Amino acid sequence: MSLTPKLRIAMLLTLAATLAGLTACGGGAKEATIPPVETAVSSADSSPTASGEETPTAEFLAPLTGLPVEKEVTNRPFAVMINNLAPARPQSGLTQADTVWELLAEGGITRLVAIFQSKEFADPIGPVRSIRPYFIQVGEFYSGVLVHVGASNDAFAILQRQHKEDLDEITNAGAYFYRDKSRKAPHNVYTTLDQLRAGAAKRKYKDTATVPLLSFSRNPPDLATAAAATKIDIKFMLWDYKVSYTYDGATGLYNRFINEKPHVDKNNDKQLTATNLVVLSTKHETKDDYGRLVVDLDSGGDAVLFQQGKVIPCTWQRKQGDVIRLMKDGQELPFLPGTTYYHIVPNSSPMEKHLTYQ
Numbered sequence: 001m002s003l004t005p006k007l008r009i010a011m012l013l014t015l016a017a018t019l020a021g022l023t024a025c026g027g028g029a030k031e032a033t034i035p036p037v038e039t040a041v042s043s044a045d046s047s048p049t050a051s052g053e054e055t056p057t058a059e060f061l062a063p064l065t066g067l068p069v070e071k072e073v074t075n076r077p078f079a080v081m082i083n084n085l086a087p088a089r090p091q092s093g094l095t096q097a098d099t100v101w102e103l104l105a106e107g108g109i110t111r112l113v114a115i116f117q118s119k120e121f122a123d124p125i126g127p128v129r130s131i132r133p134y135f136i137q138v139g140e141f142y143s144g145v146l147v148h149v150g151a152s153n154d155a156f157a158i159l160q161r162q163h164k165e166d167l168d169e170i171t172n173a174g175a176y177f178y179r180d181k182s183r184k185a186p187h188n189v190y191t192t193l194d195q196l197r198a199g200a201a202k203r204k205y206k207d208t209a210t211v212p213l214l215s216f217s218r219n220p221p222d223l224a225t226a227a228a229a230t231k232i233d234i235k236f237m238l239w240d241y242k243v244s245y246t247y248d249g250a251t252g253l254y255n256r257f258i259n260e261k262p263h264v265d266k267n268n269d270k271q272l273t274a275t276n277l278v279v280l281s282t283k284h285e286t287k288d289d290y291g292r293l294v295v296d297l298d299s300g301g302d303a304v305l306f307q308q309g310k311v312i313p314c315t316w317q318r319k320q321g322d323v324i325r326l327m328k329d330g331q332e333l334p335f336l337p338g339t340t341y342y343h344i345v346p347n348s349s350p351m352e353k354h355l356t357y358q
Contacts (some may be wrong), residue, residue, distance in 0.1 A: 274337025
């Protein structure tokens with residue numbers, strides 16, 4: 001039986017509401033291949049936005065943001081490793097990402113994994129850098145094609161042994177990247193959506209995918225009693241490297257800063273923003289003398305969610321084959337429709353050593 005788009009969304013919303021009420025449990029195998037999960041969002045009804053205006057009912061919603069889109073989004077995401085060293089900033093394309101993960105690499109500086117799915121744009125994406133095993137895991141949370149320039153030895157072994165679907169400027173997809181002469185190597189490798197799609201087609205990767213079932217709500221119940229938090233500082237490891245956000249009540253968005261300077265997209269000079277901010281505390285182990293890390297994205301731990309200028313302490317957990325989910329009092333916390341930024345900090349120190357807010 002063929003389902004109309006509206007009937008399909010109604011069925012998916014019912015499924016999402018049912019799942020949101022279930023109590024999840026932790027666990028999961030490391031480095032497992034992530035199978036696809038059903039796509040849905042939990043709220044498509046009309047409701048006030050931050051400005052008080054009514055949002056019209058949408059026939060289609062973007063799976064990873066819960067925002068209205070003109071047509072159903074089924075294209076496979078690209079998970080792009082983005083350089084975050086000072087010489088690589090400002091980066092290009094981050095304002096177009098549906099979701100961004102920030103994780104430590106070697107030396108105390110972070111790297112970004114940007115997930116692109118719902119937006120169409122022709123501007124550059126980059127600078128693109130190398131991949132690590134836990135970056136592979138993040139990309140596979142979304143069934144994404146992994147996009148990178150080289151890899152650590154462990155990551156390369158995983159890519160080869162498990163036959164991961166990736167586009168690597170060094171080993172298998174050099175024609176689908178380019179070098180920007182205005183930037184010095186290794187901060188000068190870029191690509192575009194069109195190039196990535198051409199590279200994926202050349203390697204005969206699937207161009208559609210199901211992505212995780214995420215829970216969205218325009219009126220999350222826990223926000224009603226949450227404490228205010230409009231200025232947020234996150235320290236990953238280095239004292240002289242601080243990520244900050246300020247909440248703008250007029251837009252309902254958090255504006256991102258690095259070392260007190262606005263973090264902008266080189267393509268359009270716009271400051272990076274997010275609707276949801278997540279900070280996860282996880283186990284980090286140093287693997288070798290070079291400082292390569294093993295980051296546990298399976299075992300669960302403390303977490304904090306920021307929405308609408310408020311803070312919700314919670315926990316995180318992940319079942320095998322699923323994404324990381326935020327839990328409070330046995331229930332999954334929904335996201336507000338919009339872009340989500342995740343920040344992964346070591347649990348060797350208490351959360352308050354990495355995160356302050358007011």
